[in-house]
Amino acid sequence: MFTAAIFDMDGLLIDSERAIMQAWIGAARALGIALAASDYVQVIGKAAPESNALLVSLLGDERAFRQVQAMAGAQLHAPVTGPRFPLKPGAKELLMALRHxxxxxxxxxxxxxxxIKDRLGxxxxxxxFTCVSGGDEVxxxxxxxxxxxxxxxxxxxxxxxxxxxxDSENGATAANRSGAQVVVVPDIKPPSPAVTGFSFRVLGTLHEAIPYIPRWFGRTGPAGLEP
Known part of the structure; x- marks a missing residue:
């Protein structure tokens, strides 16, 4: 049925959305600004210009946005042991199966x-990945x-x-509007009924997609995996 696969990154391949969200919420709180997780999730999946404009609105003004951005960025770039944003369950296994x-x-x-290149590297x-496409290119x-x-x-x-x-509603909608079929693997926010309605599948982890490779792509994957 399909000849290629396209992946989102944050919240799908790597566990980054939670850390980024908590950094922004914590920085806002330190400055006395209430930024709720239920508000922040609106920016997930959006490119920087759109997400920044929304955050300016949520935080009150451009000055507050810049202050929170600087504090959150400093936290997210502080030295850590191991990868800051580890792979999500099943990500590497699915990529290996698709390569196979x-x-x-x-x-x-x-x-x-x-x-993208830094985090995935x-x-x-x-x-x-044969190629990558980023929000700064569109x-x-x-x-x-x-x-x-x-x-x-x-x-x-x-x-x-x-x-x-x-993983996100914005991303799933983008894929659907392009003409691609989309498998949703929710991260922070469950998919809305509308997203569930147009999705090809909704799965709990990327690992759950591996057995379907022969059926979805018409190619032989790892032996004995077709459901």
């Missing part, structure tokens, strides 16, 4: 290309379909031939 089946993979992430999976970020259209173009296939993997 000869399925080309791309990344379509709202993060900047430099961040640190957890040892960057080489699994005029409008998710839920606009441009990122997925760019990733499909770089893979050399139509979006309709791609199976996308996403």
């Amino acid at each position: 089946a000869g399925i080309p993979c791309a990344v379509a992430s709202s993060s900047r290309v430099e961040e 640190r957890v040892g999976v960057l080489d699994f 005029r409008r970020g998710k839920p606009d379909p441009a990122l997925y259209q760019l990733a499909a173009e770089r893979l050399g296939v139509a979006p309709q031939a791609c199976l996308a993997f996403e």
